[in-house]
Amino acid sequence: xxxxxxxxxxxxxxxxxxxxxxxxxxxxxxxxxxxxxxxxxxxxxxxxxxxxxxxxxxxxxxxxxxxxxxxxxxxxxxxxxxxxxxxxxxxxxxxxxxxxxxxxxxxxxxxxxxxxxxxxxxxxxxxxxxxxxxxxxxxxxxxxxxxxxxxxxxxxxxxxxxxxxxxxxxxxxxxxxxxxxxxxxxxxxxxxxxxxxxxxxxxxxxxxxxxxxxxxxxxxxxxxxxxxxxxxxxxxxxxxxxxxxxxxxxxxxxxxxxxxxxxxxxxxxxxxxxxxxxxxxxxxxxxxxxxxx
Amino acid sequence: xxxxxxxxxxxxxxxxxxxxxxxxxxxxxxxxxxxxxxxxxxxxxxxxxxxxxxxxxxxxxxxxxxxxxxxxxxxxxxxxxxxxxxxxxxxxxxxxxxxxxxxxxxxxxxxxxxxxxxxxxxxxxxxxxxxxxxxxxxxxxxxxxxxxxxxxxxxxxxxxxxxxxxxxxxxxxxxxxxxxxxxxxxxxxxxxxxxxxxxxxxxxxxxxxxxxxxxxxxxxxxxxxxxxxxxxxxxxxxxxxxxxxxxxxxxxxxxxxxxxxxxxxxxxxxxxxxxxxxxxxxxxxxxxxxxxxxxxxxxxxxxxxxxxx
Numbered sequence: 241x242x243x244x245x246x247x248x249x250x251x252x253x254x255x256x257x258x259x260x261x262x263x264x265x266x267x268x269x270x271x272x273x274x275x276x277x278x279x280x281x282x283x284x285x286x287x288x289x290x291x292x293x294x295x296x297x298x299x300x301x302x303x304x305x306x307x308x309x310x311x312x313x314x315x316x317x318x319x320x321x322x323x324x325x326x327x328x329x330x331x332x333x334x335x336x337x338x339x340x341x342x343x344x345x346x347x348x349x350x351x352x353x354x355x356x357x358x359x360x361x362x363x364x365x366x367x368x369x370x371x372x373x374x375x376x377x378x379x380x381x382x383x384x385x386x387x388x389x390x391x392x393x394x395x396x397x398x399x400x401x402x403x404x405x406x407x408x409x410x411x412x413x414x415x416x417x418x419x420x421x422x423x424x425x426x427x428x429x430x431x432x433x434x435x436x437x438x439x440x441x442x443x444x445x446x447x448x449x450x451x452x453x454x455x456x457x458x459x460x461x462x463x464x465x466x467x468x469x470x471x472x473x474x475x476x477x478x479x480x481x482x483x484x485x486x487x488x489x490x491x492x493x494x495x496x497x498x499x500x501x502x503x504x505x506x507x508x509x510x511x512x513x514x515x516x517x518x519x520x521x522x523x524x525x526x527x528x529x530x531x532x533x
Numbered sequence: 534x535x536x537x538x539x540x541x542x543x544x545x546x547x548x549x550x551x552x553x554x555x556x557x558x559x560x561x562x563x564x565x566x567x568x569x570x571x572x573x574x575x576x577x578x579x580x581x582x583x584x585x586x587x588x589x590x591x592x593x594x595x596x597x598x599x600x601x602x603x604x605x606x607x608x609x610x611x612x613x614x615x616x617x618x619x620x621x622x623x624x625x626x627x628x629x630x631x632x633x634x635x636x637x638x639x640x641x642x643x644x645x646x647x648x649x650x651x652x653x654x655x656x657x658x659x660x661x662x663x664x665x666x667x668x669x670x671x672x673x674x675x676x677x678x679x680x681x682x683x684x685x686x687x688x689x690x691x692x693x694x695x696x697x698x699x700x701x702x703x704x705x706x707x708x709x710x711x712x713x714x715x716x717x718x719x720x721x722x723x724x725x726x727x728x729x730x731x732x733x734x735x736x737x738x739x740x741x742x743x744x745x746x747x748x749x750x751x752x753x754x755x756x757x758x759x760x761x762x763x764x765x766x767x768x769x770x771x772x773x774x775x776x777x778x779x780x781x782x783x784x785x786x787x788x789x790x791x792x793x794x795x796x797x798x799x800x801x802x803x804x805x806x807x808x809x810x811x812x813x814x815x816x817x818x819x820x821x822x823x824x825x826x827x828x829x830x831x832x833x834x835x836x837x838x839x840x841x842x
Binding site: 247248249250251253254256257258260261263264265266267268269271272275330333334336337338339340344345346347348349350351352353354355356357358361362363364365366368371372373376407412415416419468470471474475489492493495496501504505508509511512515516519520 | 577580581584585588591592593594595596598599602611612613614652655656657659660662663664666667675678679682683684685686687688689690691692693694695709710712713716717720735739745746748749770773774776777780781791792793795796799806809810813816817820821824825828831832835836
């Protein structure tokens, strides 16, 4: 039997995929760990020297890098809370029989298929200090004092970029939550109705607990996405003004463009470790659930 | 399992009634007596209007502004207002196409995306088949290693240096990196789906004399169609829209993808908003058209992809 098995499911079928993955994922990852322990500047490897963990220590010592670490967590936190919160709100409403809900779902989902550069440019124009839609509307409403230079004000810029990210992915989270909502059997609600549950009780004791798996999913996805953010920041502020919107992703890129490969690798690996800390428990959870069902 | 527990919880919370045979009737009377149906309807109308307003203001207005301003003259477009163009300048598109390398970008994007998606579908389904069917220690170890690819992002700097050491052109290296960046999730999705295809099927095919390759390509692969759709959709969107990986590799306008052309076009023309908007519209149109025609599949595919990864 085992012989038949090994012949039927021959590893020859698996080799192209394994080879590709090893050469372009595992080997570079390993190489990256080595590089992160060296002072590699430029492509000339003859001149590198062993640096120990000093590249990692830099992340905590250099004030500019510390700003980036802080910004990354701030960004991930704000975007996750808002995306999932707004998405839950939208999903609950779009699960009711309101007019044109399919069209609305499509509209809210649309930003998720646009590329980040296009999204970035749309918002650079919307957030334009003089002529942008946002400030124009504020002035029209007599709230001109709230009109700001959204992407150039160092105190605001990170929040502005975060709000673009929220705009882009809320619809996506909403759909994840909607699939969760639609898997709730109708009779549970009927049971709740009979027992006289108020709308809030319906949400708190029926909808929310049953939608929790989908909720966790959207949550962890947003969190990891927020920690890994790079493209949106790169297209809107490039980490500026100054270091105000620097995040891990842009740090890696700027180290790379300046040829400080050792530092870049250390930053990239530090980010991977942070992401793994948040992501691994959730994947183990998913796997366990699959075993149960 | 969860659902049952929750039903009990609900019943426990409101101990006044267990569901009886006449539940439907009861619901009817209950709703009528307790909440005024008109009020319920009123709330629905309220939410309908509210949501259309929110969707309209946050999503349709930006889209409208971008489209409308792409047809204006330079001075008019700089104002970025709502009014229709005094003169519709379709020539902006011609100017933008002539100026930027957007057609090259389109061509590069198509080549890169099609290659990557084809390789991902083919290799990941084969790999998943072997790893899922062989229940050996080696295969489960390999599955775990593959899972790493979902959790840990591609280490991009060493990838760049490594491809340089292999003397790969930037174009080819970008293709390889985009493949591995989206490979693990595909393997994961295929593995999950393969569990639902009974192994008895393989056995009977082998007994009937099918070779392993025939078994996979003629019998198994066609059965994987739904998940293949999902894999195609998520990898198509991820690769077509990629910016974070390709920016490290593609560094000359000859090999820019469409995403990179918009990025660089804005860098060069940031005072000509009409051209920038025309560029954004032109570059987004393919994806938006695909999305609107296949929206059901795309939304389902992207959610399925996320649920597992």
